[in-house]
Amino acid sequence: MSYLGLGVSPGTVPVYHGTNLKALDRKVRIAEMVLRGVSLGLGVLAIVLVVTDSQVKEFFSFQKKAKFTDMKALVFLVIANGLTVGYSLIQGLRCVVSMVRGHVLFSKPLAWLIFSGDQVMAYVTVAAVAAALQSGMIGKAGQAELQWMKVCNMYGKFCNKMGEGIGSSLVVSLSMVVLSCISAFSLFRLYGSNKNKHSGW
Template structure:
């Protein structure tokens, strides 16, 4: 792996060291697979938690229903979560096909294509981060209010609604962090190709 042995040609690496590197390489690819699974699973859970969150309150005989659509930013969050889940599903299918057919991703152009694909992870991570930051800000206003601007707390009225929404946002934070890690791993995988032409884009075997 180039980023652990820049400037060391494969022929100069002792066999035991080479085996260690192969082991680290296998572990990195396993981490990639786990991250893609985490993104897919958690994005689905987060979407369901947010999109189905609702609570009805009766205030002076007026029934009021809190819904995630009351905060426009949560609609944006749900859309980005669905995009993240869809993207990860496509990557997992690609990974599954590659595991069944064997290691088919030796070529540099294909590695570049995967790297470009993982730039979508970075774009999605940026989108997710925007949604998470804006949602967190809204959640803080809802939880604590903003006295200087006379924005009142709403979470003391809709406690159950707020708690579930908080769980959804925590899920989105996890998805966002996983995407950032995945994007970093993808970039390093491309660097590896330039010292050692093996294993980039493969799924763990």
């Protein structure tokens, strides 16, 4: 189908909505904006909780300070949350602009970019949370087979705050998973719209 004379660039797909589809579009955009905000806010909270987490214990005549850099999984978690915060801020601003302007046209390249970004961030956050959870469980329960002691018995305050940070990160990762599903829906609906138009819908 030629787009000549319609004022539409070749990389942009005109999407025509009925009343129901317009309502659905609005709900999807609102849900996306809320989830972006959740990822942004809880991502910042997780970073603050983990980075500021420390506890000093005295063993005989020397002191040992536990901090997040002692666990590489927590360092990875902080980096992942930092990336998520920056990404969520950019995408959140895009959502706000899109809702204010009430965009009807949607660029396929942009849809693919958002879809790819959401997929990457979902995988990164899930991997970071999984690694941090595993390290946290070892610290909590120890590993008798390897003679790893229960570190959290000595650094209870540190472990509790670390758990709060991991909990916040878990919600962030779940939000990113849902967002990746939303972006997939938004992307592949463009192709469905084209198919319906060619079929005479």
